[in-house]
Amino acid sequence: MLIHPAVHVEDSPAVELDGVSLAYDGTDALRQVRFRVERGQRVAVVGPNGAGKTTLLKVLAGTLRADEGRVDVYGERPGGHICIAYVPQRSQIDMAFPVSVAEVVMMGRIRQIGVLRWPRRRDWAIVHQALASVEMDDLAHRQIGELSGGQQQRAFLAQALAQEAQVILMDEPLTGLDLPSQEAIFRAIDRLSQAGVTVLLSTHDLNLAAERFDQVVLLNRELIAAGRPAQVFTPDNLQRAYGSHIHRVADGDGLLVLADTCCEGDEAGG
């Protein structure tokens, strides 16, 4: 009844895509996307609405299958892994559901626990450790809907930690969060990265992408550019991704300041 987890190929990159295309109802969502991500990298996936960010993450999670091209996670197709965690947009979850934060986190361990078994003491210890590492152990017994948006997002990140995921995919986790919540998520991501966990996160915030991530994947249905932020955010690339809505301003410290006039306050995602 259960599929055996895929084996990781040694020395393979965490994520590798080659010629990945996918269409919905005849409209291209992704065209010939190709990039690779080394283990432990923090990657921001950026692009305008409808650029295929969510689609890309779902292809990596193995919940959508590419029409063509090759997708490898640790050298194997994503369909066989249980080490990939997908943290959905908050709007996709019914937060009024009667579960506690600890129970939500425990859901990440369902495969480790196994069929016909109940969580053991060790599983609960891992759950509380995961909650502690997103600074939320004191909220373990609250109902999930009682938390703020940022806390909910961290609870789902803790679920990915409890899953002992090696690749964590987060869909727009920063949208609508206040700064302290964003910082708490970044601290957790940084610790994960040091532990060798690869994190791919979609966002509309190009400045955060430029400042806080090792690598940026700039999408607009096709891959515009992938690599270090300074290489990716060139005027030419931004023009190709966003048209004339975006401006690149270099400030005194050599940091990028990107003014996004297109997607302000828009949570629809793509």
Add this chain to the structure above:
Amino acid sequence: MRPVGEALGWLTGPLAYPFMVRGLTAAVIVGVVCPVLGAYVVLRGMAFFGDALAHIVLPGVVLAYLAGWPLVLGALLAGVTAALGIGAISGRARLKEDSAIGVIFAAAFALGVAMLSTQRGYAVDLVHILFGNLLGVSPQDLVWMGVLGALALGAVFVFYKELLVLSFDPVLAATLRLPAGFLKNLLLVLTAVVIVVSLNAVGVTLVLAMLITPASAAYLLTRRLPSMMGLGAAFGTFSAFLGLYLSYYWNLPSGPAIVLVATAIFAVALAVAPRRRDLWSRWRRGAPDVRPA
């Protein structure tokens, strides 16, 4: 002491009759089993599907009745076939799923009534099948109800964490490679089984109320699935008990009596529920995964 004595007499008097004892036992089974599974029906937004399934069971019941089989057997056959059939169709047909279910459910119900109408004295039987007749539960019915009810409860217990993940976050279930198709079909079949268990008590037309009314009342008052199920079972049992006495003393069909008690409990729950829960908004927008399969 006199009022107490009278109340006790009101409660214990009917117990002199074996049919009443059987009726009460059946009431407890229905009262516990329905809300436990009903919790998933409420949380997954499967109310329409549950109602449809209950009506689809009718031709099976009538067929068994005409052939002289245990009614439960016919109902079970029709219910499980329909549950799996709807699960299979909903993946393929171009039709919107609720329309497809509606077509099948009305057709099956019509067929059942037409089949029954060929029989002499069908009006009485029809009332019992449509609205329940706890006072007419046979020892054989009781055994069936007990066995099927225990099976349904056992399955909910055994697959508790898998069903929880599937209902709360279907995407997580997919990324963790849980056998989602199996689990969804399991829920459909369990719903069919529970409907069959409840037929004697509340009848085809009111089964839906036992599935969702006590569970919804419990949903308003609790914040954990196990307590929602437990409180729902308490509400369901109380409704079935009191409903049966009302049915006995006032000569009502047991189904409406039980459902009215359950609805009264729901109304109280709605009035006292903390503001943090908004069942109405859940009903308006529907639960996240409204597909039955």
